[in-house]
Amino acid sequence: MDHSLCKYIADELLKNGVWSIPREDERQERVWRISPTPFLLDGELIDTFNRLGPALLSFYNAANTLYLKSLYPWVNDYLDRGKPEAIIEHAHMNYQKRRLPRIIRPDIILTEEGPRITELDSVPGGMGQLDAMSILYARHGFGILGSARGMLTGFAQMIKSASEMDDPALAIMVSDESASYRAEMSWLSAGLREIGLRTWIVRPEEVMFTEDGLYIEQNGKRTRLDIIYRFFELFDLRNIPKSELLAYAAKKKLVIVTPPYKHHLEEKMLLALLHHPALDRYWADVLGSDDCILLKKLIPETWILDPRPVPPHAIVAGFRFRDKPVQDWPVIKEGTQKERRLVIKPSGFSELAWGGHGVTVGHDMSSTEWSAAVDRALDSFNELPYVLQHFHEGKRVLVNYYSKELNAVVDMQGRVRLTPYYYVIEDGTNLAGVLATVVPSDKKLIHGMADAVMSPCMVEDNA
Numbered sequence: 001m002d003h004s005l006c007k008y009i010a011d012e013l014l015k016n017g018v019w020s021i022p023r024e025d026e027r028q029e030r031v032w033r034i035s036p037t038p039f040l041l042d043g044e045l046i047d048t049f050n051r052l053g054p055a056l057l058s059f060y061n062a063a064n065t066l067y068l069k070s071l072y073p074w075v076n077d078y079l080d081r082g083k084p085e086a087i088i089e090h091a092h093m094n095y096q097k098r099r100l101p102r103i104i105r106p107d108i109i110l111t112e113e114g115p116r117i118t119e120l121d122s123v124p125g126g127m128g129q130l131d132a133m134s135i136l137y138a139r140h141g142f143g144i145l146g147s148a149r150g151m152l153t154g155f156a157q158m159i160k161s162a163s164e165m166d167d168p169a170l171a172i173m174v175s176d177e178s179a180s181y182r183a184e185m186s187w188l189s190a191g192l193r194e195i196g197l198r199t200w201i202v203r204p205e206e207v208m209f210t211e212d213g214l215y216i217e218q219n220g221k222r223t224r225l226d227i228i229y230r231f232f233e234l235f236d237l238r239n240i241p242k243s244e245l246l247a248y249a250a251k252k253k254l255v256i257v258t259p260p261y262k263h264h265l266e267e268k269m270l271l272a273l274l275h276h277p278a279l280d281r282y283w284a285d286v287l288g289s290d291d292c293i294l295l296k297k298l299i300p301e302t303w304i305l306d307p308r309p310v311p312p313h314a315i316v317a318g319f320r321f322r323d324k325p326v327q328d329w330p331v332i333k334e335g336t337q338k339e340r341r342l343v344i345k346p347s348g349f350s351e352l353a354w355g356g357h358g359v360t361v362g363h364d365m366s367s368t369e370w371s372a373a374v375d376r377a378l379d380s381f382n383e384l385p386y387v388l389q390h391f392h393e394g395k396r397v398l399v400n401y402y403s404k405e406l407n408a409v410v411d412m413q414g415r416v417r418l419t420p421y422y423y424v425i426e427d428g429t430n431l432a433g434v435l436a437t438v439v440p441s442d443k444k445l446i447h448g449m450a451d452a453v454m455s456p457c458m459v460e461d462n463a
Contacts, residue, residue, distance in 0.1 A: 003409045006034040006402030009136045018132045018187045033401040033451065036409055038142050038458040039416070039436035046145070046459055048115060052298070053104070053422040053429035055291040056120070059274070060100045060265055062286040066273075067264040068092060071282065075273060078304060079264040082349060082383040087234060090261045095253055099260040102158045103127075104422040104429065108298075109446065112395045115418070117299045119345075122259050122266055123233060126419060126448075127151055128184025130435045131191065134456045145457045146433035151421060152191045154432035158423040159197065159227060162258050168226040171216055172201045175232035175240050177351075185231060198223070204232075205241040213254045214246075227256040234263050235349045267348040268387045272302040277317050305329055305344070305386045307378040319388075329378060332388075333371040337363050340370055341391040344377050350384050361391060361444045394446060399438045401453045412453065414438040417446040433457070 010031070013019040019031045041049075068091075070076050080088050101122030108115045131151035138148035146154070159170050172189050174182045185201055192199040200216050200223075207225070208215040214225045228246070237243045250257040259265075273279055274295060284292050303319050307329060310316070315325040321332055322339065332342065340362030350358065360373040377386035394415030403410045416438045422429040434457040439446050448454065 003036065003402045003407070005036050005140055006409065009034050009133065010402070012136055013129075013132055016132060016187060017183050018129055020183055031450070032448065033453040035399055035401050035453050035455045037400070038137050038144060038456045039399070039418075039438070040460050041145065041418075041434065041457050042460050045115065048294075048298075049420050049431055049434065051290075051294060052106070052420070053431055055287070055294050056104050056106065056422065057100070057424060057429050058287050058291050059270075059295055060104065060122075062283065063265060063270050063273070064098075064100060064262070065286070066279075066282065068097065072279070075279075076264075078269055078273075078306075078385065079267055081381065081385050083263050084238075087237070087261070087263050090247060090251070091263055093251055095251055096260040096262070099258070099262075100424065101259040101262075101265060102162050102424045103259070104424065105419050108418045108420070109392055109394045110397070110416050110418065111392050113392075115298055116392045117271075118389070118392070119268060120270070121419075123231065124419070124421070125178075125181045125184070126435050127155065127421060128181075128186070128188040129454070130421070130433050130456055132184070132187055133454070134433060137456055137458075143458050144433070145459055146421075146431060149191075150432040152188065152195065154421075154423040154425070154430050155188065156192055156195060156197045157425045157430070159192075159229070161425045163227040163256055165226055167198065169216075169223050170197060170199045170227050170229065171207065171214075171225050172199065172229045172231060173204055173207070173246075174201060175204060175236055177236045177239060178232050181231065203241075204243065204246065207242065207246070209242065209245045209249065214249050225255055227258065230257050230259055233349075233351075234261065234266060235351065263349060268302070268345055269304055269347045269385060271299050271389075272304045272387055274299055275301050275318060300389050300392055303388045304347075305374075305377045305381065305388055307381050329388075330374065333367075333374045335362065335367075335370070337367075340367075343389045343391050344373055344386050345389070347385045347387050359445055363391065364444050391444075396441055397438060399453050412438070413441045414453065415441055415443070415446055418457070 066075055067079060105121045105124035106117045107119040108117055134144045134148050138144050172185050174185055189199045189201040202216060215222050216225060249255045301318055310327050315327055319326050342362040344360040346358040362370050396413050397416050399412050399414055400409050401412060416436055418434055418436055420434045421432050423432050436455050436457050437446060437448055438453040439449060
């Protein structure tokens with residue numbers, strides 16, 4: 001198979017700065033393996049993705065209402081655990097009461113039983129990279145799902161919808177803590193300017209605050225900002241210069257900030273709440289039957305690792321260990337390797353809660369290490385709640401990629417994570433593109449590691 005396309009794509013991504021080979025003083029390489037073709041998706045999966053966007057938007061809306069109206073106080077107790085009081089107060093402010101994340105990105109693993117959503121990310125990376133790669137594959141005749149520039153034009157439409165302006169001034173604010181994504185967001189920013197959207201990529205400290213608004217100064221010209229796309233996590237606020245002023249400006253409606261300051265919509269605990277039997281009626285009534293069935297099918301059962309004792313007559317709903325109901329979580333420490341096919345994840349609001357950093361796979365470690373991991377998760381409940389899921393192994397897929405060592409295209413058996421990007425425009429969702437990340441089949445976790453193959457997706461009929 002000809003490897004010239006792979007070399008062309010890699011060279012272009014490096015030349016355009018979307019990828020980077022680090023200098024000695026830089027921390028990590030931003031280069032991945034390239035396939036000679038986009039990743040193929042069948043029609044059934046595309047149909048699922050088309051239904052999923054509106055369902056996830058409804059879920060975010062329902063979760064927002066559930067929290068802000070305190071319909072079940074114990075739900076708020078869970079979602080507020082470990083959050084600073086200022087964050088909790090801000091989440092309840094009227095100015096952003098109805099606002100939701102404008103980009104919805106589920107992480108979806110393809111298993112033998114079908115697709116499974118392992119996480120929802122409302123501050124996702126990958127948008128600039130997917131846009132850049134989509135252009136390059138499209139130039140060679142591939143029909144990219146969402147179109148060659150769907151990521152870019154969809155982002156522009158999303159920003160105009162969020163600002164309720166035809167010509168808003170946008171700052172994409174990337175913190176130093178998210179610096180590894182600055183290159184791809186710079187690419188996206190440049191593309192937005194090319195299509196007429198006034199856009200700057202800025203560090204927080206570069207924004208000027210006045211009584212009448214927020215400004216950016218470029219080439220001696222000062223421009224008032226209408227909207228800021230927040231490319232940093234809420235747990236990083238204490239490390240971000242001028243974060244209090246930014247929050248104040250949002251509260252005073254001097255600028256729109258998206259995603260909104262809503263910690264309760266950035267927690268994996270939401271996946272557990274979807275399956276909680278006490279909330280069955282709420283989800284069914286608010287989501288509707290079709291969306292509720294779809295989400296419960298795609299989102300695996302999830303449990304909050306709550307160390308508090310349950311009454312003698314109660315059990316952890318829906319969880320069984322050694323074919324018995326569970327009353328006390330420490331019992332899972334005793335599992336054999338087969339019984340430890342379980343995953344522990346930090347729920348959110350922590351540097352451990354993204355990129356697989358804080359994930360523990362039970363059958364991939366010793367019993368001693370597993371026992372310690374369970375204890376850590378339970379002990380941190382008040383500061384950082386963790387969730388538990390059964391391990392869902394991705395099915396094997398075959399991909400090709402260019403090997404620099406062999407100077408040839410080679411086969412790889414791998415497992416894939418699909419990340420569809422939905423832009424919320426007006427009251428609907430737009431599927432702008434899907435990024436595939438395929439890792440070698442011996443890897444337990446799927447993320448953007450150096451030996452992953454990353455590519456845009458296309459529908460089989462467009463192959």
